[in-house]
Amino acid sequence: MVSLSLMVSMIMYTCGFYIYSSSRKHLLMLLLGLEYMVLSIFVLVVLYLMFFMKSLFFLVLFLVLSVCEGSLGLSILVSMVRSHGSDFFNSFSLMW
Template sequence: MFMYINMYLCNIMFFSGILVYVMKRKHLLSTLLSLEFIVLSLFFLLFLMLINYNYEFYFSMIFLVFSVCEGVLGLSILVSMIRTHGNDYFKSFNILSC
C-alpha cells in the first residue's frame, strides 16, 4: 500500500514537472529547473522500483551521474547565453546572429 502511494506521488511530480515545462518555456532557467524536477521524480521512481524488486542500487548511481552531467551542460548553455545575449529569454536568442 505504501509503495502505491509513493508511485502515485512520483506520477504527480512527473506530470507537474511536464506541465511547468510546457507553461513556462520563455526563460531557459525555468525550463532547466522543470527538467531537473522531472529527473528527480524519475530517480525517485527508479529508487522505489529497485527497492520493490530487491535489486542493487548501482544503476541509480549511474542515473545520478548522467543527470548531474545533464544539469551541468544546461547550466553551461545558460551561462554562455547570458554572456552573449544578456538575458535568458528565448525570444532574444537568434541563431542567425551568431
C-alpha cells in the same frame, strides 16, 4: 506506502512536464522543469529497485548522468547570458 510514493512521483513528473512544456520564455524555468522530472524518475527507479530487491548500483549511474545533464544545461545558460544579456528566448535570434 509504495502506492502513495508511486502516486506522488507520478504527480511530480506530471507537474515537471507541465512546467517544461509551458514555459517558453526563460531557459532557467525550462531547466528547472527538466530537473524536477529527473528527480521524479529517480524516485520511481528507487521504488522499482527496492520492490524487486535489485542492486542499487544503477542509481549511482543515473545520478552521474543527471548531474552531467544539469551541468551541461547550466553551462548553456551561462554562455547564453554572457552573449545575449538575459535568458529570454525572444532576446536573441537563431538565424545568424
